[in-house]
Amino acid sequence: MVFISLGSWQIIRLNWKNNLISEIENSLKNPPVKLTNSNSENYLKIKTSGSIDLEKQIYLYGLNDSGTPGFEVINPILINDINFLINRGWISFEKKNSKEVNIFDENNIIGTLKLQGRKNVFKPENDLEENYWFSLNREDILKFTGKEFSKYIIYLDGNYQVPKPKKITANISNNHLKYALTWFSLALSILLLYLYFRKKNY
Secondary structure, eight states, X not given: OHHHHHHHHHHHHHHHHHHHHHHHHHHHHSOOEEOOSSOOOTTXXXXXOOEEOSXXXXXXXXXXXXXXXXXXXXXXXXXXXXXXXXEEEEEOGGGTTOGGGGOOOTTSEEEEEEEOOOOOTTSOOOBTTTTBXXXXXXXXXXXXXXXXXXXXXXXXXXXXXXXXOXXXXXOOOOXXXXXXXXXXXXXXXHHHHHHHHHHHTO
C-alpha cells in the first residue's frame, strides 16, 4: 500500500512538472515585454535598460554548452530603482578582466528572468579577494557589492560573442515517471510474492 501511494504521488508530480515545462516553453516563445516593477516572474522574456556596474563584476565558474570550463560574467545593474544581477554569458578563463568583456549596450537589454536557484552544498566557498566564484551566495554578494538584489537574475540574450549569452530552455529534470514505475513495480513484486507464499502454504 505504501509503494502504491508513493507511485501515485510521483504521477501527481509528473503531471505538475509537465504543466510547468509547458508553461515555460510557452513563456519562452513569447516576445519580450518591457520590465516593470510589478511584472517580474520566472522565465519572463523582458526588454529594458539600466545602469550597469562594471567595477563589481563577478566571475562565476561555469561550463559552456560544449562542457568547457570558464566563467559566467555577472554584473549588478540598476533597473527602475531595483538592483538586479545580470548574467551576460560565458567567457574562457584567459579573458577574465579583459577590456572586451566590458563592451555592453545597457540601453538595449533583452533577456529572460529566472529565479535564483539554491546553492549546491558540495560547491567550494567563493574567493572574494580573487573574484573567483562557485555560487551566487547572497551573503557573499552583499559583502562584495554592498547591495541587496532582486530574487530574479536576468539572463542576457543577443548576438554578443564575449561573453557568450547562456541559452535558457525548459530543460528541467523530470524523472517522476521512472520513479512511479519503480514504486509500482515494487508493489507488484510484493503482491506476487505474497500470492506465491500463500499458495505454497495451502
